[in-house]
Amino acid sequence: TLIExxxxxxxxxILAAVVVFSLGGVTTSSALAACQSDGATYETALAAATAQGTTVANAGPGSSPAATIDQVLGSYIATAPGNSTHYQFxxxxxxxxxxxxxxxTAPLTGSTLNTGWAAWNGSSACTGIAS
Structure with missing residues (x-):
């Protein structure tokens, strides 16, 4: 009948609404996990470069001369990570x-940390940034 x-x-x-709202947090949690993983990759590459005595140039937004982090650490990373829709390094x-x-802007102005940047101190640095 029509009522049924x-x-x-x-x-x-109602079921469709529940599914849509329950999946809303998946994007945020996946971006956070990706940020943590990418940061660990860059941290390892930076440590490898430093251990080999390589002077690592500034890289990223506002760097002078302009260079991306992948250009600077490219020889230490097989495949460059990245999720440009949520965060950058x-x-x-x-x-x-x-x-x-x-x-x-670059992360630092002199010794002052610019707004929107966090010093990498492990996976907790991504909290609040990759969202």
Missing amino acids: LLIVIVVLG AIETGKLYVGKTGLK
């Missing part, structure tokens, strides 16, 4: 930084 059909449609609508004064995508 309406009940089925309402139940399906930079190297300044031999240290790794993570920031939100779209930042145009």
Whole structure:
């Protein structure tokens, strides 16, 4: 009957709404996990370069001369990681930084950390950035 059909449609609508809202956090948690993994990869490459006595140039937004982190650490990484829709990495004064995508300034101005950047101190640096 018509009433039974309406009940089925309402139940399906409720189920669809539950699924949509439950999947909303998946994007954030996957971006966080990817940021943590990419940061660990860059950290290992930076440590390898430093251990071999390589002077690592500044890289990332606002670096002078302009260079990407993949160009600077390319010989230490087989496949460059990255998720440009959520976060970005930079190297300044031999240290790794993570920031939100779209930042145009370098991580540091003198010794002051610019807004939107966090010094890489392990996976916790991605919290609040990769979201």
